Amino acid sequence: MSALHETLKQLVADACTHPPRSVARQQCIQEIYRLVVNSGKIWKENTPYYSDAFQETWEYCCQHLEDYNPKISAVTTWIDTRLKWTLKKWRDRQNQEQQRQANPIASDEDTPRHPLDNLASNPGASQAMQIWQATVTWVQQDPEGKLQQTCFRKRPEINAQALFLKRFPSETPWQEIAQEFELTPAQAKDLPKFYNRNCLPLLREFGVVQGYI
Known part of the structure; x- marks a missing residue:
């Protein structure tokens, strides 16, 4: 298990011991942000909505630190997975809007979906x-x-x-x-x-x- 994983896991655990808007919790979150952004383990793509999706992801994770489960994944994987999920939501929204503009009566009933979608x-x-x-x-x-x-x-x-x-x-x-x-x-x-x-x-x-x- 990498040192980064252990450090981030401990930072999340420490943050969860402090009240949501406390200075101590914010300090932990700032350090988590720095390490995560510099880790190179977060998905990046050149899309017009990426920054918004990343911000939405980060805000969600900060507000739900108590939901993080170290037995399931590393902190970077938790955030990265959430980011990809958020990007999918933005992408679907954009595609639906484009389809609606191109063909207002189009249906996606025949489009295969993942069983867990x-x-x-x-x-x-x-x-x-x-x-x-x-x-x-x-x-x-x-x-x-x-x-x-x-x-x-x-x-x-x-x-x-x-x-x-x-x-x-x-x-x-x-x-x-x-x-x-x-x-x-x-x-x-x-x-x-x-x-x-x-x-x-x-x-x-x-x-x-x-x-x-």
Whole structure:
């Protein structure tokens, strides 16, 4: 366990011992902010709403320090996961607005959704956020190796784990993923089908086993 992780975990614990608006708590929060921003472990992207999403994420985490669970993730992972979730919310909002302007009667009923997407419907639900963090940690660690073994067309680098990390919560476009893996047009067309048929069931299975869904 890294020194940074231990330092941040202790700072959060110390902050939680002080009243919300006390000077001592604010000092802990300022140090947490400095270490987190300089850690290089926080997602960055060039989008017009990134600063707003980051500010929203930071304000939420500062107000919910007591919700942080060191048994689930590191502080940087907790904040980073929350940030990606917030960015997804901003991105969805922007996409919906663009779709509404382009086609006011368009429907997204046929758009595949992650089995755990409903967890993101309430950003204020700390329990749902913990479930999301646990799910992301499961994907990153792949303890049973199922995700890495679920490969697309005998391409071991294009596996369920890699696709999950690209598709949620950041939702990298399929076209961009296809270009990254240098897929042919036919392969690029089949990749989303593989994801829906072979990968998402693994995610649902995890949710069921954990009692999330």
